[in-house]
Amino acid sequence: MNTDRQPRVALAGMLHESNTFSSDPTDIEDFEGHGLAVGEEVLQEYSAAAHEVGGFIEGGKKHGFELIPILVGNATPGGTVTDRALDRVVGEMIERLQAAGPLDGLLLALHGAMVVESFPDGDAEVMRRLRAALGDELPMVVTHDAHANVAPVEIELSTALVIYKEIPHTDQRERGLQAADILAKILYQGAKPTQAIEKPPMVYNILWHNTNREPMLPLVQEARRLERDNPKILGVSVPPGYQYADVPQMGPSVVVVTDNDPELARSEAKRLAAMMYEHRKVMRLDLPDPAEAVRQAMASTEAPVVLVELGDNIGGGSAGDATFLLAELVKQKAQGWVVPIWDPAAVQEAARLGIGGTFDAEVGGKLDKLHGEPVRIRGTVKLLYDGKYVEPAVRHGGRRYQDQGLSAVIVVEGSDPEQPNLVLLDSERHPPFSLGQLTSAGIDAARQRILVVKAAVAFRAAYEPIAGRIIEVDTGGLTAVNPERFDYKLARTVLEPAG
Numbered sequence: 001m002n003t004d005r006q007p008r009v010a011l012a013g014m015l016h017e018s019n020t021f022s023s024d025p026t027d028i029e030d031f032e033g034h035g036l037a038v039g040e041e042v043l044q045e046y047s048a049a050a051h052e053v054g055g056f057i058e059g060g061k062k063h064g065f066e067l068i069p070i071l072v073g074n075a076t077p078g079g080t081v082t083d084r085a086l087d088r089v090v091g092e093m094i095e096r097l098q099a100a101g102p103l104d105g106l107l108l109a110l111h112g113a114m115v116v117e118s119f120p121d122g123d124a125e126v127m128r129r130l131r132a133a134l135g136d137e138l139p140m141v142v143t144h145d146a147h148a149n150v151a152p153v154e155i156e157l158s159t160a161l162v163i164y165k166e167i168p169h170t171d172q173r174e175r176g177l178q179a180a181d182i183l184a185k186i187l188y189q190g191a192k193p194t195q196a197i198e199k200p201p202m203v204y205n206i207l208w209h210n211t212n213r214e215p216m217l218p219l220v221q222e223a224r225r226l227e228r229d230n231p232k233i234l235g236v237s238v239p240p241g242y243q244y245a246d247v248p249q250m251g252p253s254v255v256v257v258t259d260n261d262p263e264l265a266r267s268e269a270k271r272l273a274a275m276m277y278e279h280r281k282v283m284r285l286d287l288p289d290p291a292e293a294v295r296q297a298m299a300s301t302e303a304p305v306v307l308v309e310l311g312d313n314i315g316g317g318s319a320g321d322a323t324f325l326l327a328e329l330v331k332q333k334a335q336g337w338v339v340p341i342w343d344p345a346a347v348q349e350a351a352r353l354g355i356g357g358t359f360d361a362e363v364g365g366k367l368d369k370l371h372g373e374p375v376r377i378r379g380t381v382k383l384l385y386d387g388k389y390v391e392p393a394v395r396h397g398g399r400r401y402q403d404q405g406l407s408a409v410i411v412v413e414g415s416d417p418e419q420p421n422l423v424l425l426d427s428e429r430h431p432p433f434s435l436g437q438l439t440s441a442g443i444d445a446a447r448q449r450i451l452v453v454k455a456a457v458a459f460r461a462a463y464e465p466i467a468g469r470i471i472e473v474d475t476g477g478l479t480a481v482n483p484e485r486f487d488y489k490l491a492r493t494v495l496e497p498a499g
């Protein structure tokens with residue numbers, strides 16, 4: 001390019017992680033408002049953020065780009081995105097890009113696991129529309145989340161693809177910077193990215209996604225080593241993917257970007273994919289079902305036992321009203337348990353009865369058919385409160401002022417007064433990232449025998465210090481970790497046997 005002037009680089013993004021098993025579609029309203037930044041708002045919102053768009057901005061300044069903020073749309077993980085939402089967000093993105101005048105490059109943040117009604121490869125569709133509007137020649141460096149299910153066509157649509165390396169995602173800004181660095185190499189040094197993708201035929205189960213541990217850790221270290229040691233390599237990504245999407249590209253990927261060396265890209269992608277495929281051997285899904293988990297908890301001498309209801313991970317977008325463990329605790333007549341259930345109607349019933357009232361109603365299992373049957377609970381309304389509390393410590397999600405909405409505690413009939421059986425009913429879906437959820441409701445978690453959490457990993461910061469033992473339970477629900485619990489039709493590699 002002509003280097004007498006600053007390169008004009010546009011910033012854009014549309015980010016959504018779509019759970020195709022959810023019956024609740026993600027529509028334009030879920031992107032609008034707080035989740036949609038346009039024009040200058042993009043700079044205001046993201047400049048200081050630990051987000052890839054923040055990295056684009058920092059990198060763009062470092063490399064002397066003239067940055068043109070276009071639009072970044074964000075929606076909370078949820079069901080498949082509607083065609084209408086895609087048309088509106090990408091339509092506005094394209095309008096603004098076309099109004100921006102001649103461009104030398106585009107930095108584009110996409111999640112990588114977006115599924116749209118008519119487009120199983122939603123992120124590829126965004127790129128196709130941008131290519132149709134802006135042409136095939138414009139350098140377009142794209143970022144993805146490590147939960148991306150990368151469609152192979154993306155390496156043809158993008159000029160270079162850079163994907164978070166870390167789970168939990170602590171390198172988002174770093175990846176945005178890397179994308180800006182690659183664009184600078186293209187614009188100033190004439191770099192010509194060539195990309196290769198490999199998709200090992202496996203499900204990389206979410207239970208093994210922590211990149212600070214084996215088996216992901218050495219793979220991520222190898223990706224970093226290649227980027228550091230080989231100047232021909234511009235990027236190496238090893239995303240494990242997102243298993244809650246029934247799409248052909250579901251599963252892990254290896255993406256290698258080189259400077260004009262397709263053979264190197266291919267050979268390194270193949271080598272890392274083989275490393276990843278070997279991980280199957282340690283991924284044995286050997287978790288107890290609810291009946292067995294409750295038996296183990298009742299027999300445990302270490303208390304409290306935390307039962308992790310993996311299929312109802314609220315932070316992962318699940319309902320919060322699964323009853324699999326609750327039903328089993330009742331059935332096996334366990335003592336000293338606490339189960340939080342999201343059930344606004346049951347809270348209203350408790351409020352109608354008032355403190356001391358005799359509660360006799362079905363709780364949970366009401367949102368859909370995936371989270372178990374409602375369970376009839378008889379007992380006494382012990383407490384009603386507004387559900388607000390403060391969490392002063394550093395916890396996942398970073399929130400201080402917490403709110404689980406109007407809440408009620410029911411002491412279940414037949415409880416031991418020393419260690420009662422308690423159902424905590426709340427009106428807002430509230431992930432168990434803080435013990436304050438229980439203490440604010442007058443529940444002394446450390447004195448109970450069994451605590452149910454609806455989570456996967458993030459609860460640990462709060463619960464590990466008091467837990468005698470933690471048992472992860474293979475339960476059904478929108479976030480079930482066992483792929484056999486889902487009826488996959490499009491995903492090709494789901495039931496590949498391990499090892």
Ligand SMILES: [Zn+2]
Pocket residue numbers: 145146147169
């Ligand atoms: Zn992610």
